[in-house]
Amino acid sequence: MRMISCVSPLTSGSLRVFGLDTAKSMREIKQRLGVVPQEANLDDQLPVEENLTVYARFFNIPSNIALVRAKEQLDFMELTEKRKAKVSELSGGMRRRLLISRAMMNEPELLILDEPTTGLDPQARHLVWDKLFELKKRGVTQIVTTHYMDEAQQLCERIAIMDQGRIIDEGAPQDLIQKHIGREVLEMRVSETMRTQILALSSPIVKGFDSYRDLLVLYTDEAERVLEKIKRGDINADYTLVRRSSLEDVFLKLTGRRLTE
Amino acid sequence: MNPFKPFSFSPRQAFRVWQREVSVYKYVYKSTIVSNLMDPLVYLVALGFGLGAFVSRIQGMPYIQFIAPGLISSSIMSAATFETTINTFVRIHFDRVYEAMMATPVTVEDIVVGEIMWAMTRSTIYATVMLGVVTALGLTHSWYAIFVPLLGALGGMMFAILGLTYTSLLKSIDQVNFYFTLFITPLFLFSGVFYPIDALPAIVKTIAFLSPLYHLVEIIRPLVIGKIGFGVVGHLVWIIVFILIFAAVPVNLLRKQLVK
Numbered sequence: 001m002r003m004i005s006c007v008s009p010l011t012s013g014s015l016r017v018f019g020l021d022t023a024k025s026m027r028e029i030k031q032r033l034g035v036v037p038q039e040a041n042l043d044d045q046l047p048v049e050e051n052l053t054v055y056a057r058f059f060n061i062p063s064n065i066a067l068v069r070a071k072e073q074l075d076f077m078e079l080t081e082k083r084k085a086k087v088s089e090l091s092g093g094m095r096r097r098l099l100i101s102r103a104m105m106n107e108p109e110l111l112i113l114d115e116p117t118t119g120l121d122p123q124a125r126h127l128v129w130d131k132l133f134e135l136k137k138r139g140v141t142q143i144v145t146t147h148y149m150d151e152a153q154q155l156c157e158r159i160a161i162m163d164q165g166r167i168i169d170e171g172a173p174q175d176l177i178q179k180h181i182g183r184e185v186l187e188m189r190v191s192e193t194m195r196t197q198i199l200a201l202s203s204p205i206v207k208g209f210d211s212y213r214d215l216l217v218l219y220t221d222e223a224e225r226v227l228e229k230i231k232r233g234d235i236n237a238d239y240t241l242v243r244r245s246s247l248e249d250v251f252l253k254l255t256g257r258r259l260t261e
Numbered sequence: 262m263n264p265f266k267p268f269s270f271s272p273r274q275a276f277r278v279w280q281r282e283v284s285v286y287k288y289v290y291k292s293t294i295v296s297n298l299m300d301p302l303v304y305l306v307a308l309g310f311g312l313g314a315f316v317s318r319i320q321g322m323p324y325i326q327f328i329a330p331g332l333i334s335s336s337i338m339s340a341a342t343f344e345t346t347i348n349t350f351v352r353i354h355f356d357r358v359y360e361a362m363m364a365t366p367v368t369v370e371d372i373v374v375g376e377i378m379w380a381m382t383r384s385t386i387y388a389t390v391m392l393g394v395v396t397a398l399g400l401t402h403s404w405y406a407i408f409v410p411l412l413g414a415l416g417g418m419m420f421a422i423l424g425l426t427y428t429s430l431l432k433s434i435d436q437v438n439f440y441f442t443l444f445i446t447p448l449f450l451f452s453g454v455f456y457p458i459d460a461l462p463a464i465v466k467t468i469a470f471l472s473p474l475y476h477l478v479e480i481i482r483p484l485v486i487g488k489i490g491f492g493v494v495g496h497l498v499w500i501i502v503f504i505l506i507f508a509a510v511p512v513n514l515l516r517k518q519l520v521k
Contacts, residue, residue: 026368037361039357046284050284054284060277
């Protein structure tokens with residue numbers, strides 16, 4: 001992310017953004033980018049609206065145009081009431097929205113967002129999603145990094161799953177789910193001895209499985225049928241759950257369930 | 262990656278950095294001007310009138326007349342120093358203002374030049390206000406004093422380069438104090454602000470010659486009292502050479518802090 005936004009030097013290789021070399025054309029690239037960092041680095045010494053207009057000056061946007069855009073952005077992000085407020089008076093969700101507004105001041109061709117809703121309460125998250133979705137409809141291309149798979153599923157058309165700095169797989173969310181998991185998931189907590197039994201019983205209609213301690217997760221297109229089969233096999237589980245598969249299942253399957261840190 | 266890659270500097274972007282500081286200053290100037298100028302004024306009044314009552318003439322002038330130009334010089338030093346130590350540290354580490362700037366078409370070079378320009382602006386403002394006070398007290402005796410604001414800018418540049426260099430090396434805000442106790446305070450006391458350095462032992466006198474403030478004082482005092490000799494040119498050259506030698510240092514140090 002930092003390399004794409006031309007703030008970190010490349011570790012190796014070469015990188016082109018908008019067809020321009022990041023090592024040579026960083027000013028031109030940055031002029032056309034919008035960057036929303038994970039941690040709010042708003043200007044605490046300036047009120048909300050001036051955060052936008054002062055930022056716009058770095059892009060050499062004339063002040064009358066900057067003022068119009070700032071008003072539009074604050075209106076769009078529902079921050080108009082706060083335009084004279086200090087940054088320190090804003091809630092976490094408001095700060096995040098202001099960061100996005102700020103990144104939109106130069107009307108970027110590409111918006112880069114680093115974990116845009118991390119640390120926000122559910123209402124604030126949904127508002128941010130709503131706004132990002134709206135921007136997407138207006139044709140603003142976005143690159144989002146996130147640990148929240150529901151966020152990725154909601155916002156993104158194409159997803160690259162990364163682990164230890166490498167892309168493990170990429171594609172549309174639904175395609176990835178269908179490819180790796182199937183339609184449904186059956187979760188249960190059983191002892192290890194029963195596990196082999198269950199797998200033998202269900203193998204023909206299960207696409208794959210995953211286990212961590214006493215948790216067994218079966219990936220399938222027909223979870224209810226699998227469950228029935230297992231029950232007929234006279235197996236008791238402490239906990240069973242049938243649910244729709246999600247991107248989180250794909251992520252866990254591909255990157256493993258253990259903590260990597 | 263070589264951090265010492267070719268400089269990428271744009272005067273317009275540096276001006277944008279300077280403008281940001283002006284925008285912030287609009288909200289704080291009232292409190293900072295008063296608090297920052299109180300310091301030299303207290304010295305001027307307390308020592309000028311208080312100690313002055315016991316001190317006979319120095320170099321043929323009353324004591325308050327002697328220290329007034331010195332205190333104009335030290336206000337230049339403290340304006341540029343505060344700006345480039347504490348304020349810059351906050352911009353790097355706490356408010357992360359520079360981080361935000363670097364996501365826009367602004368480079369480290371632009372930031373350093375913009376900040377030096379801003380520190381020069383502040384020291385020029387302080388030099389001018391102090392000159393006004395000194396003049397109001399009837400202690401300005403020459404039209405040459407109109408060059409004092411220019412020396413505010415030049416001296417501001419010198420102390421801004423020094424301050425930025427130091428701040429770029431810091432990891433914790435506590436370390437800022439060392440700069441004041443080990444560098445700024447000794448400069449303040451041993452640079453001919455309060456007494457001629459001829460009074461000092463030979464070794465200290467030699468060290469005083471290395472003091473940037475000493476050379477600034479030795480230019481500003483003649484301008485204010487109107488006794489200008491060739492010595493002034495020597496001190497001016499000293500300051501310019503100093504600036505030329507150290508000008509590129511803070512960019513390279515700050516790049517290490519900001520480019521990760």
